[in-house]
Amino acid sequence: MTRSEHFKELLQSISFRELTLSIDLLVSVYISYFYVNSLMNASTQQLSSVSWLSGLLLQVLIYSVILIVLSYLLLTFISDNELNQPPDVREKQINLVGYKYKAIILQAGICVAIFQYQIEANNWGPAIEYNIPYLPMHIMVGAFLIAEIVNYIAQLYKGRTGDIYE
């Protein structure tokens, strides 16, 4: 089988749900890139400014909503009313596997953020070295974005391999 035939077979085997998950994954990756890129290119004054930070978070929120709405509008046009169909039992099980990983990462992120806050509040060593204002909040936002990405990747992987029992 040639490479193009393999690709054609792959496209035919992709379900509408996988397409939706892939678009959600792309949106999450782009939003994460936007967030990290904004932080990397920000000056020290911007990083310590509450108004700049709240503006960045608002931008992240607005971009997420716009991209998700646009992608779902696109999917509605190309789908044969598949968006309204409820997931079957297997798909619900795959969702649960994705949510499990998401919950673990979110919990870990919150624990690390609380720990970092304690370090900063008590003036322990590492906090002085990092010198990044509002680091606990960045950790929580980062954990949220990573959790979303891992959730979509886990669902896509489990859906494709069929290996949903853990």
Add this chain to the structure above:
Amino acid sequence: MSEYAITNSIRTLRFLRDEMTQKQLADAIGVTRQTVMAIEANKYSPTLEVAFKISLVFNLPLEEVFQYKTKDI
């Protein structure tokens, strides 16, 4: 050492039933085509309800569609 596994004859039964497609079977039992693919490949064990629906589509008893066999490791 031997372990039990659920296998099925869905692919053969589809073929014998006027070469029914996976999509047609999926629509008949109310699941997605990907779920039928996973069941046929023995990667997913269907719920009891879905198993009964499949046997109803082929008008056969459950044990003729699904088998619980030992697999040698």
